[in-house]
Amino acid sequence: MEKMPVNGLTLARAYVQPQVYAGRWDDMEGLRRGTIFPELYSPYVPSEYIVEGVGGRVP
Numbered sequence: 001m002e003k004m005p006v007n008g009l010t011l012a013r014a015y016v017q018p019q020v021y022a023g024r025w026d027d028m029e030g031l032r033r034g035t036i037f038p039e040l041y042s043p044y045v046p047s048e049y050i051v052e053g054v055g056g057r058v059p
Contacts, residue, residue: 022039030036033043 019037019039021037024030024036025033025038027036033041035041
C-alpha cells in the first residue's frame with residue numbers, strides 16, 4: 001500500500017469541555033448513569049430523523 005502525504009491537513013481535533021467539580025453521585029447511581037460526576041452526565045436523546053442512506057429513510 002502506497003502512503004499518501006497529508007501536508008497541511010488537520011486529521012482530528014479533540015474537544016474537552018471545561019469541567020467544574022460539583023460533587024459526585026453514589027456508586028449505584030453512577031453505574032445507572034455511566035458516570036459518578038453530575039457535570040459529565042449527558043444522556044443520549046435519539047432524534048426523530050434518520051439520515052437517508054444511513055440505516056433508513058427520512059420521515
